[in-house]
Amino acid sequence: MRIPVLPTLLVLAGVAIMIGLGLWQLGRLEQKQALLARYARASGMSSDVPFPQSESAAEPVYYRHARVDCREVAGVTAKAGTNAKGEAGVAHHAACRLAGGGTADIVLGWSRAPASPDWRGGEVMGVIAPGPRLVADPPLAGLGPNAVPDPSEIPNNHLAYAVQWFFFAATALVIYALAVRKRLRG
Template structure:
């Protein structure tokens, strides 16, 4: 009969403890994400518009709120993958704007099947603040079709699955190690 592997057992227990801690950390992240998603869902409710937030904190706090801005200069245009209000894939037309105080904002003008469609030289924009941050124009501008309205329900919340995964890894490691120790002791 062989000696009990103390060092290997200690290492496996440290690894298992780490996996369990990661599982509980994911459960904490689950609750944080649920609170964030509830905040975003609440933000969709108020119909009154806010001014485009000038700083990063304001932009993240006001995601999914109705907002407005005045684009005094368009610095560039581009297209990104997007969906229209009917759920069709295509190109969301964007404009990099400079506001009167010199801050920048990305505006999603509208949707088209073709990239770089529609022309727009700036002006007042009303819409919804989406992650990025960007202001998704509503109504669309430059003769474009409406984009899909940003929806916080599209943000994944996989933290419970990750927690279960870590707990399964920990249990699997214990079972495999237990079987290895048992086999070693009987051989």
């Protein structure tokens, strides 16, 4: 008996793919670390930037401060949220039409009650968070403060994923070696 060629090639191809995925995750780790460092620097800046009108324009200004003038409130909705003390409750979001055109999702503030406040618009200051949304600081409409968007809360699991892919590759090799050994013995 000899080592089967086609199954061996298939297992080696699978192992090569898994190793490649592990290496790709290591590359993603470096990219995510750079992104998180940029977000951390941005969160420390106090100067205002214009509120972005698209996801592609938003990513470079996440965690920066902005100021908008909400001319018309299209509606207020309640979503699960966390306050500045880390307590779970309701974050109240307003869909705003801005002076000068465009729209913004404004997180007005936090409460325990799901009933939306009656907020008619006005000037809003806050922090741009992923979405994009503007988390009001100070809170509006008599609501409590939301948790301040924090880039350190963004998960960075790429090292764990890389280790997982390398483990899968090693496991596949061990299982295949045991199967071939059993076949050759038997």
